[in-house]
Amino acid sequence: xxxxxxxxxxxxxxxxxxxxxxxxxxxxxxxxxxxxxxxxxxxxxxxxxxxxxxxxxxxxxxxxxxxxxxxxxxxxxxxxxxxxxxxxxxxxxxxxxxxxxxxxxxxxxxxxxxxxxxxxxxxxxxxxxxxxxxxxxxxxxxxxxxxxxxxxxxxxxxxxxxxxxxxxxxxxxxxxxxxxxxxxxxxxxxxxxxxxxxxxxxxxxxxxxxxxxxxxxxxxxxxxxxxxxxxxxxxxxxxxxxxxxxxxxxxxxxxxxxxxxxxxxxxxxxxxxxxx
Numbered sequence: 337x338x339x340x341x342x343x344x345x346x347x348x349x350x351x352x353x354x355x356x357x358x359x360x361x362x363x364x365x366x367x368x369x370x371x372x373x374x375x376x377x378x379x380x381x382x383x384x385x386x387x388x389x390x391x392x393x394x395x396x397x398x399x400x401x402x403x404x405x406x407x408x409x410x411x412x413x414x415x416x417x418x419x420x421x422x423x424x425x426x427x428x429x430x431x432x433x434x435x436x437x438x439x440x441x442x443x444x445x446x447x448x449x450x451x452x453x454x455x456x457x458x459x460x461x462x463x464x465x466x467x468x469x470x471x472x473x474x475x476x477x478x479x480x481x482x483x484x485x486x487x488x489x490x491x492x493x494x495x496x497x498x499x500x501x502x503x504x505x506x507x508x509x510x511x512x513x514x515x516x517x518x519x520x521x522x523x524x525x526x527x528x529x530x531x532x533x534x535x536x537x538x539x540x541x542x543x544x545x546x547x548x549x550x551x552x553x554x555x556x557x558x559x560x561x562x563x564x565x566x567x568x569x570x571x572x573x574x575x576x577x578x579x580x581x582x583x584x585x586x587x588x589x590x591x592x593x594x595x596x597x598x599x600x601x602x603x604x605x606x607x608x609x610x611x612x
Contacts, residue, residue: 415453418443422464427511431518434461462527465515469534476541482548490552490611493545495602498569502598505577513578542566554610565605572601 421443426434436457440447454460485493505512519531546553546562555561576583576590576597583590591597 414443414445414449418445418450418453418460419464419467422460423468423511426461426464426514426518427508430510430514431461431521434514436460458522458524461518462522462524465519466527466530466534468511468515469531469538473534473538473541476538480545482544485545486548488549490546490549490609491602491606493549494605494611495598497542497545498601498605499598501569501573502577502594502601505573506594509577516578539563539566552611555608558609561609565608568608569601569605 418439422434422439425439425442429438434457436447436450439460440450443450450460454463519528522528543559543562543566546566547558550558553561580586591600
């Protein structure tokens with residue numbers, strides 16, 4: 337079915353959440369080469385299941401308990417609360433402060449119950465971070481499609497998205513800082529590979545949203561222009577929000593508040609794209 341492409345007025349989007357894809361929190365990894373985007377999702381590792389009893393025996397085999405994976409609804413709810421609590425503790429106390437006892441207390445569990453699910457703190461935090469990135473990618477996939485973004489004037493779409501990114505960085509600065517620190521320090525190459533896959537896949541989705549308005553981009557290489565422009569925005573937010581210890585020292589050199597920062601980032605992005 338053909339999509340009705342009606343150009344919507346800017347005013348209809350400035351306060352419409354559908355016009356603002358969810359904020360994203362990458363890059364965490366520092367992989368030099370982007371992974372193949374065709375690689376399937378790897379966050380949800382399939383756990384080994386118990387093998388069936390010997391088929392020669394007619395007797396009904398005893399059910400073998402499955403390792404680690406909770407089956408009952410109450411167990412699943414406990415794990416959900418645990419992962420949520422771990423993310424909150426990580427954001428509030430950082431990597432060093434996110435201890436198993438502190439996470440357990442925050443989740444209303446015992447440390448022993450955590451160790452029955454996760455062998456150590458590293459595996460728990462890896463699961464938390466991959467879960468956050470996976471949900472982020474899913475929200476980006478369903479929250480806004482290229483067909484939808486194509487109907488929005490490019491300046492309006494850019495302003496709303498940059499504003500949304502800025503709000504997301506402000507609201508989740510502690511968690512994003514801790515996630516980045518943990519991912520970059522991790523010696524688990526498989527974990528780092530999964531992080532890179534999810535980050536690049538989400539970033540590609542974001543680029544595709546802007547490419548839906550490629551006819552309004554004057555740059556001779558629209559994909560490269562959008563990608564470099566978004567990297568500029570994300571790098572600025574990383575540096576300005578996550579890694580600037582004394583913002584007052586930069587007074588007079590950077591925008592005075594978030595509204596001014598949003599305006600300047602939007603202006604720079606649109607000028608780089610050659611947008612009218």
